[in-house]
Amino acid sequence: MHFLDIAKNRYSTKQYNPNEKLSEDIVQQLTQILRLSPSSINSQPWKFTFISDTKIKSALATVSYHNLEKIEQASHLVVFSVIDNVEKFENENLSQLPETATNFYNQRVKSLGEAGIKNWMQHQVYLSLGFFLAACASMGIDSTPMEGIQPDEYNKILKYDGYTALFAAVIGRRDVADFNQPTFKPKFRRPLEEVVESI
Secondary structure, eight states, X not given: OOHHHHHHHOOBOSOBOXXXXXXXXXXXHXXXXXXXXXXXXXXXXXXXXXXXXXXXXXXXXTTSGGGHHHHHHSSEEEEEEEEOOHHHHHHHTGGGSOHHHHHHIIIIIGGGHHHHHHHHHHHHHHHHHHHHHHHHHHTTOEEEEEOOSOHHHHHHHHTOSSEEEEEEEEEEOBOTTOTTSTTTSXXXXXXXXXXXXXX
């Protein structure tokens, strides 16, 4: 299948089949795909947590606003986190990068100050989400990105140290009656000429 066809059929799943779990092989492939995500200067300021444990999923579901049902139904919850300390990033990530990368960071990013650096790091994690959603779609796996979480509560439940949760995604197999799939609810996008320009 061409990727354009995949893009036309991919959607944010609202209802999952709780009886269909993803195989360990598929989950391992997805962990490798996330590890290979692109980031500016190969900065990789992230951590990805795959959760299938029902108790932990349920605890996180209760601090996920309207996403509770999806989390409890889906096969896995994937939490996307970012390094929460600039010094940690510089000591652990930046120190492993080539000189051209560190020069870019020192000249273009560091001058933004702590808030700007953290914002830049968060942008890298969002890049990995797009990569991940596309990978899921190409593998026939249903997914739903979720910003509707309480990061501080996620951090407590997952006992994060040095990282903070940004957003999450659930993955699994859709309920055949899911109302949001394109066959029931046609996908809406703005016209091509409004969003793409050729010069």
